[in-house]
Amino acid sequence: MTTDDYTLEELMVVEASRHVSDWDTVMVGTGLPMVASLFALKNHAPNMCYVVETGGIAPQIVGTPSSVTDARVMHRAVRHGSLLDALGGVLQRGLADVAFLGGAQIDRFANVNSTVIGDYDSPKVRFPGSGGANDLASHAKKILIITRHEKRRFPERCDFITSPGYVDGPDGRRKAGLPSAYPEIVVITDLVVMAVDRATGCLRIERLMPGVTVEQVRNSTGFDLPAAAAAGTVEPPTEAEVRLLREEVDPGGEYLKAPE
């Protein structure tokens, strides 16, 4: 039974988790992606293998970790290792089915910027940089991005491409030499679910959040955004899903604010 008692953030998390399947190897950091992955693990993907960039393999995460070095994200792992183990030996090796990332800007080809606003050599704003994000975007078979929907976050072209989407067109990744040449890329925002259309290499509307119109999404996006012919509505969560999220996945409300 679906319910009306949920926040948009909770729906974003539940929707993101729907892109994670049982038995997937999933590379995640902290924040909302972690909440979405833990929700998937507890809801429909009990055999999912969680891999942390710091080298933890299949941890049984407790509480709400604030860092990939937090002991909470390393709890009862089958192995602790190094960055090279996780990002080289699992990810570049081609074993990551799903990876989550975030960023300050996402453009029409789903390229992501987490480095600078303005010119690289004299930036207006400097962000932390790639971290493992470039590696995740380069090598994972499916890339999930959860972000708030604001016009400045969705420019025509990123000021700086930190992590590759489809680069500049449908064959952009293959031409660039990226091993994961045609990955599924899904962007989940508080307004819409977008995915790269493999025919064009560009993002398009797949599903709208309940009550949101195509016009509303386009007004908040800095590039022309087509809609899939069969663009529908994101399915609301069930009562059981909301309960699981609030009571077991993020009971302290560290990442998900309780509804007002």
Add this chain to the structure above:
Amino acid sequence: MNRKSSNKVMSAAEAVERFVHDGATVGMGGQSIGRCAMALTHEIVRQGIGDLTLVGCNLSMSMDLLVGAGLARRTECGTGNLERFGTAFRWRRAIEAGTLEVEDYSHLAMASRFLAGALGLPFMPSKSLLGTDILHKQMEGGSDSFRVIDNPWNPDEPVVLLPACRPDVSIVHAQKADELGNVVIEGFTTQEPEMVRASSSVIVSCEELISSEEIRRYPDRTTVPYIFVDAVVVQPWGSYPTSTYGCYEHDAEHLRRYQVCARSGGEAYESYLREMIHERPDFDSHLDGAIGEPRRRELEESMRRLM
């Protein structure tokens, strides 16, 4: 000094004076809010050793302190931040002000550069960075640190070549070491196994000095053997306020306090450096001022519950 000599235990002051020099490339141990070499970093700040190039995968509070103290010329890394505690603000402001050179990589790209150094190779191939401005804008901007070649066995397939990174000295905090410099890192090991092996000199601070007999009893636990290590500094709480896995959790209160000072800069930041480092003869004295016994027990207990 001979790396095969018998006893490498010395004070942080002596180790830093002997092995960290102006203009050095310094490999930074730890990541984010975990196991940063804070005691050794404080000592570098106290001795005012400058013009440094700081290298690592994620560079965090230890890097930010050296930048904030005006001792860094350049960074080469994948990220500058403390994750949920925010960006590395002195680093960010220095880049925005144009007073710090930066070269950007991904975490895997930096780890690969250290691996090349550790294996005695000139470079490492990578399939990261392709199709991005980390590669193209930095190459257009005159950086000679990236090359793209065709896979010799598959001529239409581009491969990135990354030059080996060989720090002059690495500073690392570990759970355990013996007096010879055999090092045991528990939990996550970041890029340190490769970075240490690639470095000309290595200083390790440790929570606990263990016997060589214990090392020889469990040799599979040795992360880095003594032939790579030059100095051992016994410093409990040596990664504070970042965590040491198995020993104590990060101190969120102190990290937030640092971030407030780092974000505002100016006098707030100068007074942090003064009170926490310059007015303190050593790291124990800093700890006495920064964290009382009850709080230490709390952070130890909090880590114990997660084991």
